[in-house]
Amino acid sequence: MYYADTVTVVTDSPAPSAPRRAAAGPWRAWLESTGLAAFRPSGARTGGDPSGWPRPGLWPARWVAVLVVGATVLFTGLDVLAAVVGGRTTGAAGPYAGLVLQIVCDLALLFAIRAPLVVSGLMLAAGLAFTGSELVSPGLLVPSPTLTGNPLLPAATATVVFILVQLRGGRAPWLIVGALVVIAVRPWAPALDTIALGLLASAVPALAGRFVEARRQNLADLRERAERSDREQHLLAERARAQERARLASEMHDVVSHRVSLMVLQAGALEVAATDPATREAAAALRGAGVTALDELREVVGVLRAPGPGGGGGARLATSPRVGPEAGAPELDELLESSRAAGLRVRAEGLDGLADLPASVARAVHRVVQEGLTNVHKHAPGSEAAVAVRRGPDVVAVEVRNSAPAAPAPAVTDLAATGTGSGLRGLRERVELLGGTLEHGSSADGGFVVTATVPSSAVPGPVRR
Incomplete structure (x- = not known):
């Protein structure tokens, strides 16, 4: 009977932990939670900085590129349409000065994933330029008269803010968002439509992006907890099997081997004391079979004591002693x-x-x-x-x-x-x-x-x- 064919021995020592990942910032966590990390090009530097993407790549996946390029084309088309259908600037910079600045901000959206802080800073600078033009020199960058509720921000601002709060942590993103909110709602000239459209263009995208990022983090935490629970259950099961295996080895070593040893000794005594040749021959055969059984029992006990993958073993027992000469090889x-x-x-x-x-x-x-x-x-x-x-x-x-x-x-x-x-x-x-x-x-x-x-x-x- 062989006890060791379905049991695995593990040690009481902690199992080797999985390789620890490099410290991940919000950028890396966002990529992993959305599956974009799988598209990271080979040779890219690791870490939380989007500049780790090798040039000239701007996006981690083709579908992301399609979305960003599509949004850029949409915003650019809307700005051009508004300039053609609506009014034009009348200041010293020319009739298309505001349109040129809008298109520059729209094209900057292409770099929003690679450099979200820089692109957000550009949106803030453009918003300050539009607001300053409206306050100091009407018609320079914004057509006069200004449309009711116009937040005086580039059209791509909401998309850039939505990306920024997911890829960057700390104070800097929220300082930029706060400045954009102030520009959009214009507290120096409060109006219901201005506040509503301003919040819709600045604060709402930021809160939506933060909600999406928090949800991704919660899902990642739940997955990690579930995996940890599975590992703990596996370790508990392995420990229970190891304890049962050690118990079997102890029983075989302390009880079975003792009984067989007594049988071998008694057969040897019978071989010496018997006068009948047939009896001595039978006693010798019995003693030889017992010795062989003890040697095989030692091998089985050795299997039950065998160490697990971690290099440790179960409870170490005393080595089973031989009670006779080396058993011969079976024919x-x-x-x-x-x-x-x-x-x-x-x-x-x-x-x-x-x-x-x-x-x-x-x-x-x-x-x-x-x-x-x-x-x-x-x-x-x-x-x-x-x-x-x-x-x-x-x-x-x-x-x-x-x-x-x-x-x-x-x-x-x-x-x-x-x-x-x-x-x-x-x-x-x-x-x-x-x-x-x-x-x-x-x-x-x-x-x-x-x-x-x-x-x-x-x-x-x-x-x-």
Whole structure:
């Protein structure tokens, strides 16, 4: 019975934390929450500064470029239409001075994502220019008479403010927004329509942008909490499995190994005291089987104690002592003959030259062949099996291959149903305990192949994860 095929050992020490991301400013957080970070060009500098985008790129994604360029074209067209249909400036700067300044601000919208503070500052400067023109020299930049409720701000101001409050934190963005609100509502000449349109062009976009950014941050926090909760639940489950595994190892070490050791000692005493040769021979065989069982039990306990991925292990127990000489390697010939006697056609090669292998390696080879032939009996009736053992300078490779089954699977439903799927998993644990590898899968001819590679000088050690 093999206990270690579905249990994973972890330590009580904290699991290695995920790599920490670089400090992210509002720009980076906005990009990640909207999915724009995935479009960041290679080679760009990291951090919260939009100037990290490599020139000449202005936008993180094509659809963002379409939106920004579309808004720029829309605002420019509206300004040109207003200049053609409405009045023109009459000051010394010419009839199109205000239109030129409006178009400059509209084109600056193309750079709003890359340099939001600079573009917002340009909008503020243009608003101050329009307001100063209206107060000091009417008609210089704003057509006279001024339209009722005109906030005296560039048309793209609302869009720029909406972008600014999402990409930049701190006081600077809100100082700019406050100055734009003052210019737009004109408190020195209060009027209901002026205040309403001014707030709509300055304060409302800022508050809307801040709301969108806060919602993104809340969603990101909720996702992070959910992921943290999942990780904690996973760690708790792993710890529970580790505790159960340590309990099994303790029971096997303290109870089972003790009982088997007593059996071995009593069999040895019987071998010495018996006068009948048959009795002595039976006692010797019983003692040898007990020694082998103790050695295999040590390997199983070693698997249960094996460290997890973090490098630590479960509760460390005392090492199981040997009570007799090194157990000999199981005979593969006997295993093959028993399969042939059951009606399975088996071809074998490379079985010679394994006598000097360490007992643990020889037993692993035996278990690979045994499990492979057992699966052939269960799942591939009527097929032919081939067992090949190849020994290199440092490794031993064993392969068990069978052809496609000659009988349909329903013919062996009862036998196949006895399998639980844990045999190959337990076999992998045994092989990895020795520093080897195990692979299995379907072959091109419809059969199945099990291949194991084990270091020829391996001794039981921690299972590699």
